[in-house]
Amino acid sequence: MVNPLTEAIMRLLMQRVSRILDTAAVGMPSPHQHQAYRKVVLDEFGNQSFLPELEALVQQHGMDRNGRAKTAGKGVPR
Numbered sequence: 211m212v213n214p215l216t217e218a219i220m221r222l223l224m225q226r227v228s229r230i231l232d233t234a235a236v237g238m239p240s241p242h243q244h245q246a247y248r249k250v251v252l253d254e255f256g257n258q259s260f261l262p263e264l265e266a267l268v269q270q271h272g273m274d275r276n277g278r279a280k281t282a283g284k285g286v287p288r
Contacts, residue, residue: 216268220261227255 212220231248238244253259 213265213268216261216265219264219268223255223260227251 231251234247234251235244238247
């Protein structure tokens with residue numbers, strides 16, 4: 211299951227990637243160049259490359275401030 215923070219970040223990222231790809235389509239002289247560019251961009255920012263790295267970062271760092279504390283469930287020493 212994907213973390214809600216990860217989903218929100220990916221949704222924002224894909225909106226921007228879509229605009230970049232649309233702009234590149236206008237500027238590329240041939241459809242083959244645009245397809246190659248599109249493949250590279252989606253490979254770098256998609257589910258196979260960026261998403262696993264993002265999930266690992268969110269899991270490692272994202273919950274320190276937004277989720278349960280690392281000490282959750284432990285008694286506070288007096």
